[in-house]
Amino acid sequence: MIPSLQRAVVTGATGFIGRRLVGALRARGARVVALARDPAAARARLGAGVDARLWDPAATAAPAEALAGLQAVFHLAGEPIADGRWTAARKERIRASRVDGTRRLVEALGRLEPAARPDVLVSASAVGFYGDRGDEVLTEASPPGEGFLADVCRAWEEEALAAAGHGLRVVLLRIGVVLGAGGGALARLVPVFRLGLGGRLTLGGAQWMPWVHLDDVVGLALHAAGTDGLSGPLNAVAPRPARNRDFTRALAAAVGRPALLPVPALALRVALGEVAAALTASQQVRPEAAEASGYRFLHPDLEGALAAVLGRGQGVAPDDAAPAAAAAAARSAGRPGA
Numbered sequence: 001m002i003p004s005l006q007r008a009v010v011t012g013a014t015g016f017i018g019r020r021l022v023g024a025l026r027a028r029g030a031r032v033v034a035l036a037r038d039p040a041a042a043r044a045r046l047g048a049g050v051d052a053r054l055w056d057p058a059a060t061a062a063p064a065e066a067l068a069g070l071q072a073v074f075h076l077a078g079e080p081i082a083d084g085r086w087t088a089a090r091k092e093r094i095r096a097s098r099v100d101g102t103r104r105l106v107e108a109l110g111r112l113e114p115a116a117r118p119d120v121l122v123s124a125s126a127v128g129f130y131g132d133r134g135d136e137v138l139t140e141a142s143p144p145g146e147g148f149l150a151d152v153c154r155a156w157e158e159e160a161l162a163a164a165g166h167g168l169r170v171v172l173l174r175i176g177v178v179l180g181a182g183g184g185a186l187a188r189l190v191p192v193f194r195l196g197l198g199g200r201l202t203l204g205g206a207q208w209m210p211w212v213h214l215d216d217v218v219g220l221a222l223h224a225a226g227t228d229g230l231s232g233p234l235n236a237v238a239p240r241p242a243r244n245r246d247f248t249r250a251l252a253a254a255v256g257r258p259a260l261l262p263v264p265a266l267a268l269r270v271a272l273g274e275v276a277a278a279l280t281a282s283q284q285v286r287p288e289a290a291e292a293s294g295y296r297f298l299h300p301d302l303e304g305a306l307a308a309v310l311g312r313g314q315g316v317a318p319d320d321a322a323p324a325a326a327a328a329a330a331r332s333a334g335r336p337g338a
Contacts, residue, residue, distance in 0.1 A: 009033040012076030016183035021218045057101025062108035068116040072225040075123040102159035110166045120169045122224045123160035127176045127210045129153035132281035139288040140233040169231050171224040176237035180214025205245025207282035210237040213299035223295045235287045242302050254306040
């Protein structure tokens, strides 16, 4: 148990989730070490109070000395999945940044003296683990699916679980479609929907979208670090998944525009190649472990989550909700919010 998380390391700290997590940790008064490819840029982006150290997870060993004496490791580093076609070279970068990078991190943890090792590793994964599963209800107990992302997630998680052999508690955060300010799905979708060009993605929009608000991703990461009984997979998705057509309607309503133009499967394949299969996969994922462990979602319903992000209708809101995520984790642990 980590009753008061005061010392943590974050990989991928300058990414969409990492920035919010660092902000939430600092709002709680924690000392944060960020492992980054460009420490100077990381310090400029995250603030002078963050101790940024050099690490390229796809190429070099993790700096063991930066991990010593900390309480928790939040491992978020990885090549973006949806930024362009999956060429053979890009697929290898995606795989290496996650699988090889996690192996290097765990090896560095193993080099530490036992007394100097962190208590817990919260390692990012993704709902891509489950593959395309139609209307099947998916929980943490569900087996992996098929396809490139499922294979990457399975290997990624296996490397993270090796940290248990060094005495760390390991939580695998299987993250869904993240809705939040400053990046993620909405950064791409909102401009399109504001032009009235948004629409459901193929199949009549029947496929399930396992969405989650950014505040709850961060809240779940903090909850995982501070809850001793949690280990293994933890689905970071909202408790009320939406079909694509319902997500489309809700987003269109939130921006005050119609959503009349369905996107054909052929057009997606021509434009995106193999990435299209990931975008149209159906995954009815439920956060069974999170709810069983007492986590209370800040944004359990889609309309409220979209309203929280889009604010006063001026677009995607500023990235300023770190205290809310910290408060969510505090409430889930039965402590007063910040």
